[in-house]
Amino acid sequence: MKSLPCLFGGIEAGGTKFNCVLGRSPAEILERASFPTTHPEETLGAAIRFFEQAQARHGAIASLGVACFGPVDLTLDSPTYGFITDTPKPHWSNTDVVGTLSGALGVRVAFDTDVNGSALGEGSLGAAQGLDDYVYVTIGTGVGAGIVVNGQPVKGAMHPEVGHMLLPHDRQRDPFPGACPFHGDCLEGLAAGPAIEKRWGRKADTLPEEHEAWDIQADYLAALCWNLTVSYSPQRIILGGGVMKQDHLFPRIRERFRQHINGYPCGEAAECPQDYIVGPMLGGHAGEAGALLMAEAIA
Structure with missing residues (x-):
């Protein structure tokens, strides 16, 4: 029996709103949701609930990608890898984005800046x-x-x-x-x-x-x-x-x-x-x- 393609999760974590998607590829989105970027606990909690509920309907995701506003720490061997660092966005300085999401969802998380995520998207499917x-x-x-x-x-x-x-x-x-x-x-x-x-x-x-x-x-x-x-x-x-x-x-x-x-x-x-x-x-x-x-x- 032929297996279905893997499912993936994606988050565009912007300073104004979080856009969350679950799909098989950028061209095949099964579910998406968007909500305002408020406090870290509230916003990351909403993202976690979205993926928990979407996975219950469609199946488990293999991994998660996060394109995040910053500044962020992208150095893999840094103790604060995956953190938003010293940002002017109120309440978000020193937020462990990768640790919070990977711990709650039990998947590997790819992490980069929001603009790098958009650049990759436009390079694959856009301008x-x-x-x-x-x-x-x-x-x-x-x-x-x-x-x-x-x-x-x-x-x-x-x-x-x-x-x-x-x-x-x-x-x-x-x-x-x-x-x-x-x-x-x-x-x-x-x-x-x-x-x-x-x-x-x-x-x-x-x-x-x-x-x-x-x-x-x-x-x-x-x-x-x-x-x-x-x-x-x-x-x-x-x-x-x-x-x-x-x-x-x-x-x-x-x-x-x-x-x-x-x-x-x-x-x-x-x-x-x-x-x-x-x-x-x-x-x-x-x-x-x-x-x-x-x-x-x-x-």
Whole structure:
């Protein structure tokens, strides 16, 4: 008798909400649930209950993948591997995500950043299919990037923290001091959703298309794309997250990116910015797709 394919669990553990899925692959999801990211005990408890109930209906999962907001500890031999470390998200600093989930569910857990999970998802099924070198950036509650080189997410002494990159800040044009509790006017402090709301007194999705906020936003994101281009030479940059649900932003970013190029030879990035700086294809499901791929890899 032919056995059914393995089942896997995936969690996109974001700073705003947790997306949980159980499926046989990113293309075959059997169940999903989403709930707000509140206190660790409440949120992780809800994730555990989801998988316990879903497994009762569909069968046991072989492994679990977690694409998690951070900063996180990804060093396998570290005593705090699998922890969220010193995060500005209230109540979540020093939370043992992997230990809590693996202990409750009795499975191996693959663990990475939320943006690396989204990058893997877009590379498998989305806007970076067929590419070995690309960057996925999310601009939402925070700013983060999954940098993929030779098909693998970049890791080092710590995972890349693109959101805390320092950018040119014209204080005459934009006197806003920034909203990052660590660095003030780093990229995240100037361009993340909370920074936009603090600067203008309104959430990003309520600002009209003609609002001056979007030209300022495009300046910062074009500078980010230029820095990523000259640092990593990616084949494509994918800009996702809640703030990027503004189609009119992409032409503005590309135009300012052309100005940064200023004739410098940088291949396809200069020739076809419309194909180089793009939005995600998987929408809000890239992270969960990547989490399932992570789970598959350790089964």
